[in-house]
Amino acid sequence: MRVEFIKMHGLGNDFVVLDARETPLPAAMTPQVAAALADRHTGIGCDQLIVLEPAKDADFTMRIYNHDGGEVEACGNATRAVGMLAGGNARIATSGGLLETRASEGGIAVDMGEPRLDWDTIPLAYAMDTLSLPVGWDGLEHPVAVNVGNPHIVFFVEDNDVVQLDQLGPEIEHDPLFPDRINVNVATIEDRHTLRLRVWERGAGLTRACGTGACATAVAAMRRGLTEREVTVHLPGGPLVIGWGEDNRITMTGPAAESFRGTFDWSEYS
Numbered sequence: 001m002r003v004e005f006i007k008m009h010g011l012g013n014d015f016v017v018l019d020a021r022e023t024p025l026p027a028a029m030t031p032q033v034a035a036a037l038a039d040r041h042t043g044i045g046c047d048q049l050i051v052l053e054p055a056k057d058a059d060f061t062m063r064i065y066n067h068d069g070g071e072v073e074a075c076g077n078a079t080r081a082v083g084m085l086a087g088g089n090a091r092i093a094t095s096g097g098l099l100e101t102r103a104s105e106g107g108i109a110v111d112m113g114e115p116r117l118d119w120d121t122i123p124l125a126y127a128m129d130t131l132s133l134p135v136g137w138d139g140l141e142h143p144v145a146v147n148v149g150n151p152h153i154v155f156f157v158e159d160n161d162v163v164q165l166d167q168l169g170p171e172i173e174h175d176p177l178f179p180d181r182i183n184v185n186v187a188t189i190e191d192r193h194t195l196r197l198r199v200w201e202r203g204a205g206l207t208r209a210c211g212t213g214a215c216a217t218a219v220a221a222m223r224r225g226l227t228e229r230e231v232t233v234h235l236p237g238g239p240l241v242i243g244w245g246e247d248n249r250i251t252m253t254g255p256a257a258e259s260f261r262g263t264f265d266w267s268e269y270s
């Protein structure tokens, strides 16, 4: 059976979107099918596979699968992309919580909800101060841990361009300190309004941008008193504006785009 897909991206973090709001998929999505579709050599190719389904208390549900097929709770860039697909304003149910998008001058703005900061909500394997974990990996030390729907660890360094993230990223992602694994962010503070960020994503590796990584890093910088409560985060794929309001909610604003549409034969992937 042929299934339609939409290829989208947010700052080069790319997605295959399967819109099952009206027509269900031929069978339930599995990690194996998701990984096969995400494969850049033998599938369509993407960092994350997104499945949209009907919802009771929201406009629709967004299910998120990493490049490796694992289902996860949140994806900031995909939230902007599917918000755009829905016309700008949408209430989207995810396993990480309800997210709201609206069309804005800078593209799509998303209310990403409240960050979780306690060690067991990250989650970490042991009780620790999440503002400065007493751990380090080859020069990367004393990170901040933040959960913004998904788990992140943030290192502040003098020059994030020189960090060997392709080597340290997988080591940190799989460290037993992180029972659910972790997304790894290395950031450099430019000034009180500007950050530079590179991200090793759990289950996807190095990506051009990570929306939740930008949110987690902004919150980490604000908790440390390094920046103001609104910052521009420059990722390899471009900038996102992140605010952390007095109401404790995070707002992310940035672009999203559709690349192309197509169809594939479900039986080839299942």
Ligand SMILES: N[C@@H](CCC[C@H](N)C(=O)O)C(=O)O
Pocket: 013, 047, 048, 066, 072, 073, 074, 075, 076, 077, 078, 150, 151, 183, 201, 202, 203, 204, 207, 209, 210, 211, 212, 213
């Ligand atoms: N690209 C995403 C994050 C996708 C999920 C992440 N890799 C995880 O495993 O939590 C974003 O834009 O936030």
